[in-house]
Each structure stands twice: as structure tokens, then as C-alpha cells.
Amino acid sequence: MAVLEGETPDTVPIVPVIDGYFAPRVIGRANDECYMDGGCLADALMASRERFGYDGVLAEMGLGPDPSVLGCPVEIEGNDVPLVVETLIGGRDDLERIPVPDPWADGKMEPVTRLVSEAGDGYVVLGSVRSPFEYAATVRGLMEFMTDFYRDPGFVHDLVAATRPATLAVGRALIEAGIDALVIKDSFASSSMISPDHYSEFAFPSEAEVIAELGAEVPVILHICRNSLPILPQMARTGAAVLELDGPVDLKAAREAIGPGIVIKGNIDAVAVIEKGGVEDVEAAVRAAMDVEKAGRRFILSTGDSIPLPAPEENVAALVESGRRYGRY
């Protein structure tokens, strides 16, 4: 938390994105077991933190956290990634079908409350919620949603507005549960998927709105997948305290784009380095990131995105060990 409060900690904090894709294997469970069992997920997330010793844990909601909270049926088998198999919104007439979820129902918050209660002063607990733009894409279906950008942009605006209460409801519940900071994921707003103009038109306004409300309670970390460099100046104007950058973003260029004040969380490539690289690749990537960002004291070492299931555990350990070695002030 020291970094978020503008202070200098002893070392650069290390908070990799370890969630329900990687953590279950640490306790020998399959992803689908923990996906529908909050206790399993909490055990996995805590065990992973204890095994590797990083400074912050991402407390995901249980029971199929995000798409299903809005009523989208989700399938998961074994260790596969959860897949939304049916969308809610076929057209404008369906907008009223979007529910305002009750995050406290059905034990969904169990992993969050357990992690918060057991965290003590040892590590921070981050909550995670999808942005209105990402929820809108999920309930509409990503391809239909992005086809609507040209076919019916007014519908896109209405859809994003209709999902805003869901982001706020989940965000408020996580804050009520006692998280230290909130990650707002806006994966599909990436410049690897949509143009900066479309980001400005459809994603940025709702990001700024929910961050204005939720960010008044806890620091907000805004995550956008893959390339976000072209939209970083706008992301910096959302009011987010931290920008979580993915692997493809050049850290030096990013810092130049956003200025010295905002904290950067990132951006060791979770696939190219952590999954497919070796220990020496991890160490080199951490050292390079520290060379650019450590001196500015507004940096949290992290992976750029979720660590994939097949990532070697020694690489995760190397991320933390290298972070400690090269991150000491």
C-alpha cells in the first residue's frame, strides 16, 4: 500500500496476476472444481501466495465470478478456460434482461472474505471486477458487440450504460468485503482489438464514471490487455491510481505517455516469459523492468496478465526472487 500512498517501500512490491487459472494446481485441484467452489478457490489463492511469497493476492469471487454473475451460462471442463456458451442480449428489446447482480448471493464472496480476514498485515488483497464495456461485450457476445460499433453505435452506448450498475454492484461488494484495492478489467478495450477512437467513444467514458465512484473508496487498478500504448494518455485520465500494463507495452514509452505520478503495475509477459521462457528469461525481464521503473518509485512488479496454467512453478518463483533482488531500494 505504501506505493499507492506515494511512499517508498523497502522493495518494489510484487503482485503477479495469479488467479483461478493457475492457483488451483498449487493445491492439486482442477480449475473447474475451484470455479464452482469458493472454498477451493480461496484455498488455492492462499496456498499460491504462501508458496511463492508475493505481496498481494487477487481475490476472485467464487461460483463462476464474472459472466455468470449476469446470468450468462458458462461452461468449464477440467482445466479449460471458462467459456460463455450463451449470451443474454439478442437486440435492443433484451436490454431489460440485464440484471443488477447480488454479489453476496450463493457464497460468491467467500474467497474474498476469507482472504481479507486471513491477510493481516502480511499482504494486500485486490478485488477484481469487469468494466461496463467488458460486461456489455460478454452479455451481447464479443463478435456481435463489435459488429454493432458500425451497425448501431447507439445500441452500444445503451448496452454499456445498462451494464454499469453490475460493475458498481460487484465493486461495492468487494469494497464492503474489505479489499485494499480494486482491479477493473477492461480487456476488450485493448488497442490490440479496437481502435483508439472506439476506445474513446465506447469504453473510456464508462471507465471514468465507475472509477470516479469506486475510486473514492479504494485505489483502482485499471487493466487493459495486450497493447494499450496508444490509449495510455486517456487511461491516465480515468482517475485510476494504477495502470496495469500487459507484456507488449514498452515501459519506457508508457511512462513517457502518462507522466511520473501514476503507478504502473506490470508487465512481465505471462505467456512469452513466464509460461514459455526459462528462469534466466524471467530474471532478465524483471531486471529490465526494474531498470526502467524502479527509480521512479511508482512501480509494482507484476505479470501483464493472468499466469497460464502450464507455466513452470520455478518461473513464478524466479519472478518473486528476481523482484526481491533487483527491487530493493
Place this chain on the structure above:
Amino acid sequence: MTDTLERFQQAIVEGDADESTALAQAIVEEGRATPDDICEQLSRAMDTVGGRYETGEYFIPEMLRSADAVERAMAVLEPYLFQQEHDQSGIVVMGTVKGDIHNIGKNIIISALKAAGYQVHDLGVNVSTDKFINAVRETGADLLLLSAFTTSTKPALLDILARLEEEGLRSDIKVISGGASHSEKFAEEVGVDGFATDVKSTLAVCRRMMEA
């Protein structure tokens, strides 16, 4: 190439579905374009769209806009194309494999295959092995096209091929996998008969398989 075909190609590149549909109607009324001519224009248009995506000029919504322009034009062109003579017609079953919901590439390929005279059975996305097997059996397909955006879908591809063997269907059908990340090495590892990465290579490999 006629002016109408040239403009048809451009309308697809620009993602102007109204224009591509109107030009499709004009192509039908002129009655001069062959299925090969139309396939060629579709292929060139989508190559241009893909190129613009690679250079950062286009993003996913722009690709979808072009795909929509193709799909709407094909609704007009299909009856015309089926009246034409085809050298390489065949029955195709196509779908995106289990665990993958990408449909842009699949839909564009299906449009191009229909333009080339193939009878195409579209199974959709996130298709189970059972559904592929049943469709192959029920349609008597010549070609099975498996769309898989990333190589992480390898287990799904392997499962389908194993089931084709188990069910005694493998020797009667050619299996082609496709996606931007596919390669000859990947195709060999999976055991498919051919692979494709875009419209042009899909049409070429289908033609080769039908002639084999």
C-alpha cells in the same frame, strides 16, 4: 475484371454492406461473372482487410464490418452461384472447435466456399466432437474444416481425429484445420490432411483435396 467486380471488392474492403449487396445484385443482373471471378474478388478483398489489420489500420470491428459486407452480399449471390457450373464442388462440414468461439474467419471462409460452389454445413462455434462426428456421418461430407484460432485448441483437434478413426470415418474424409496461427509443423503434429491460414490457401487446399 469488370468495373462492378472491382467496386464489389472495394465495398467489402471498406465494409460497406449496403454497397456490397447492391453490387452483388448488379453482378447477378449482368450475369457475366463466374464463381471463380467472385471467389477471386472475395479473396483479394479479405487479403487487403487482413493486411490493414496487420499494419494497425484496421481493428476487429473493421474486420467484422467487412465480414458483414461479405455475408450480406452472399445472400444475394448464392442462388446465382448455384446456377453456375462448378469444377470442384463438394460437401463441406465446418465449425470452430470446442473451447474456441472465434467466428470471423470461419464465416468468411464459408462465404468463399459457397461462392466456389461447395455445399457447406456450418456447425457454428465451440462445436463438440460428437457434433462434428454426427454431421460428417449425416452429410456424407468430402471435407471436414476445423477452425481453430489458436494452437491451444490442439487437444480438441486431436480428439476429433481420434474419434473419426474410432468411428471408421477417417479414410472417407479429408480433414483440414485452419487459423491464423496454423503451420505445416502444427498440421503434421495434429495429423490433419491439410491446413490453411486465409481465404486463398483454404480454397487452394480444398481444391487439391477434392482432386486427390
